[in-house]
Amino acid sequence: MSYSSVASAVTTPPSSLGAAGSYAVLAGSTVTNTGATTLNGSLGLSPGTAVTGFPPGLVLPGNQTNVANGPAGLAQESLTTAYNTYEGLPATEENVTVLDREDPFVGGVYNSPNSMLLSGTMVLDGQNDPDSVFVFQAGSALTTESGSSISLINGANICNVYWQVGSSATLGTGSSFVGSILALESITVTTGATVAGRALARNGAVTLDTNVFDAPDCGEPTPVPTDTPTDTPVPTDTPTDTPVPTDTPTDTPVPTDTPTDTPVPTDTPVPTDEPTESESAAANPTESRGGPDSRTGSDTPDGSDSPAGSDVSGEDSTESGVPAGSDTDSAETAADQSDLPATGPGALTGMLVGLSALLLLGGAALLSIRHRRSHSSD
Structure with missing residues (x-):
């Protein structure tokens, strides 16, 4: 029985990467790049915080860079779930260590308890079934040599090709790789290698060198925008500033x-x-x-208070010819003048x-x- 007949007799599960599906590169510890690497897909790192080489590396517009934040952590959770799912699938073919064989691979689960090696060209045949899924389980390492390649025929879909790697994966210089690598440890993509898919490392680093990544849109749910509501509460600080004008009424009592x-x-x-x-x-x-009124009454020469006394003295003075009247008048005027200042x-x-x-x-x-x-x- 050929490899194709064995694999086609097995029904494979549908693909799902969850929140990790929008990432071209996702690592656990670090992301390091050298040269003009281009990512047509998001760049993520969690729980690590060190991303170097961007720039000159470039994440194309429409994608995101998430480092040690909510979206990156959520993507790592989805990666762990997907890794465990594909690791636990029963194999349709076992002890597959060499990948560049004559017969093409059809949809199925291919397992190696140890490592897997691609030296030349590997062919994946969809047999005109767009839902065919290809899962490769490497117990330890996955290695592709320089110049190696993977081709798809008869409707095989990049979105349905998965590489579950028990340790680390290394893609050779100038190689052409297809599918999503889910590695427990690290992934190294050497100079000039191209990837139509994703490099997703759970715990270790992803190392890049002048590479081109094209992560296809596989219709995976992307809960990344769920972090934007966490940013929306920031405008709620503006109402806290509005109480500042309330200080002006306090000035009105002045x-x-x-x-x-x-x-x-x-x-x-x-x-x-x-x-x-x-x-x-x-x-x-x-x-x-x-006072003067009382004095004028007592100033008569004969000392009498009555006005008659003053008349008698006047008559006596006129009859005798003595200037007694003149003396009396002068005395009264003198008295009046002496009283005037007072x-x-x-x-x-x-x-x-x-x-x-x-x-x-x-x-x-x-x-x-x-x-x-x-x-x-x-």
């Missing part, structure tokens, strides 16, 4: 200090104390004027002083009120 200055006009009653002084000043002239000018001076004091106090009060109002307006 104008309330101006009403507190309004009680200042209560100083205006101060001039009301001054009329008491004016009343006293007005009372003094009346008392001074009352009664007349003294009262006027008091009134003037009182009025001046009132004017000064009123002016001072007005100046004080204007001064305080000007401060309150400021």
Whole structure:
């Protein structure tokens, strides 16, 4: 029985890489590149953090670079699940160590407890079944030599070719490789090798050197955008800034200090104390004027209080011809003149002083009120 008849008699499982399906290169420890490597697929690393050689390496637009973040960790989880799934498949053919044989490989599970080696050309035949799946299980290492190649015929699909490698994989210089490598440890792609598929390493490194990767779109679910919702909460910080304008209402109570200055006009009653002084000043002239009146009654030459005494003395003076009347008049005028400084000018001076004091106090009060109002307006 040929290899083709044996393999075609077995039904193989559908392919699935989950979140790892969008990656051309995914590693566990490091990703190192030399030269102008081009990745038509995403670049991921988890849990490692060291990616070197990008640039000059290039991840083409429309793809992502995820390093030690949520999407990369999710891709590693999907890779582990897929690795365990393909490792546990029952083999349709065992002890397959040489890959460049004459008969082509048809859909099936090919197992080697040790290593697998490709030195020349390997052919995968889909037998016109686009759903045919090719799984190769290498117990230890997978090695392709320089210039080796893999070709697909009769509808074989790149999306359905898987290499489960128990340790590490090495692709030779200038080789042409097809399919997705799921390696437990590391993957080394040497100078000028091309890969129509993926290099996915669970625990180790992926090392590149001027390579070209073209990871096909196999319709795998890509939960990578699920990390974008984690970034969306960032705009929620802007509402936290909105409370800043709330400080402005706290400044509004400041104008309330101006009403507190309004009680200042209560100083205006101060001039009301001054009329008491004016009343006293007005009372003094009346008392001074009352003094002369009492004196004029007692200034008669004969000492009598009645006006008759003054008439008698006047008559006596006229009859005798003695200038007694003149002496009396001169005495009265002298008395009036002696009383003038005490009664007349003294009262006027008091009134003037009182009025001046009132004017000064009123002016001072007005100046004080204007001064305080000007401060309150400021």
